[in-house]
Amino acid sequence: MSDQNFDVIIVGGGASGFFAAINLAKKKPDLKILILEKTKKFLNKVKISGGGRCNVTHAEFLPKELSKNYPRGEKELRGPFHRFMTGDMMAWLEERGVELKIEEDGRIFPTSDDSQTIIDCFLSEAHKYKVDYKTSQAVKSIEKINDSWSVKTTQENYSTEYLIIASGSSQQMWKLMRNLGHQIIEAVPSLFTFHIEDALLKGLQGLALPTEVKVYEGKHLVLSSDGDTLITHWGLSGPAILKLSAWGARDLNRLDYQFQLHVNWLPQHSAESLSNLLTAQQKDFPKKQMSTFSVENLPKRFWLKVLQKSKIEETQKWADLSRKNQTDLISVLLNSKLKVTGKSTFKDEFVTAGGVELKEIDFKTFESKLHPQLYIIGEALNIDAITGGFNFQNAWTSAYHVAEAIAES
Structure with a gap:
């Protein structure tokens, strides 16, 4: 089976994976970008979050104060939040026709009160910028061969120059990251x-x-x-x-x-x-x-x-x-x-404390310090937050920075 070649492969078709793909494709429309999702559905966590309403972020507009809502990742996210945070995400969605509302407790939702609004926006943008995405593609192995990443799934083989891990709290992907030399902080439940x-x-x-x-x-x-x-x-x-x-x-x-x-x-x-x-x-x-x-x-x-x-x-x-x-x-x-x-x-939401050791990540770009052209974002890292839209903000912020870093490389 010959490899299918892409410029960028993103493992994980959730919030951070799609947001990284869309932002990168907009900045660099000539790149061939592929999202690989192991399940049969994309953006599943977006669908069920906030009781099906999707709590996209939280009305905290100061980077230092926002970062205080992360038991793990507070120090590391402060810099990234200075460059992309709540107001930026709100503007991003509103520019694409998604109207938002701030509730009394600070949580921010689409005015439709329907998470499908966010999903439709992401899928529309991905289609607009010709992002390729495939389901039922559980990754079996990742290997660096010369200057390319070889990614083998249960279905096919791929190669790519840039690899983004946006797989959330996937034990299989953490195992593969460990095989690449990354330290994995054991996952325990949070929230x-x-x-x-x-x-x-x-x-x-x-x-x-x-x-x-x-x-x-x-x-x-x-x-x-x-x-x-x-x-x-x-x-x-x-x-x-x-x-x-x-x-x-x-x-x-x-x-x-x-x-x-x-x-x-x-x-x-x-x-x-x-x-x-x-x-x-x-x-x-x-x-x-x-x-x-x-x-x-x-x-x-x-x-x-x-x-x-x-x-x-x-x-x-x-x-x-x-x-x-x-x-x-x-x-x-x-x-x-x-x-x-x-x-x-907590309801349908499941968050873990654990993931890739934060000291092994460059938080200006979210690139691995161990492997050039390998990026790790969202909950695949040992970052988690209290309830209220903060976990999604970590997804948006880390994804945005990866898109910026690869676009400028």
């Missing part, structure tokens, strides 16, 4: 929710509250986070929990996802200020049942669970609040101790 069975949470699914959350290993504080926490059928999710799962990806993996979580449901309060508030409630509503007047307007169904957890009867009057009752209430509200017994992925 996941916590399994918790506790009477305090039972029947409260769908309720979200501002919190401060802390992970403990025995008496040792491992890490903490804040933000809204969402009570689910299986335990806890929401921004505060997902941030913990991203920043603590390796620690929580080491703990085998079995640990104690401390939740402060009233992070604006200290024990002293909450004690004063409870005492004031006692004076102001002595004859009222405690169940009818929650503190700080906590949702009634949550407040009833707090009373239950504190062993206080719903019919008890505020006047009868004992010192022990008050101590127990403060403990539940400011330091609920919940046993985490496992994890599950």
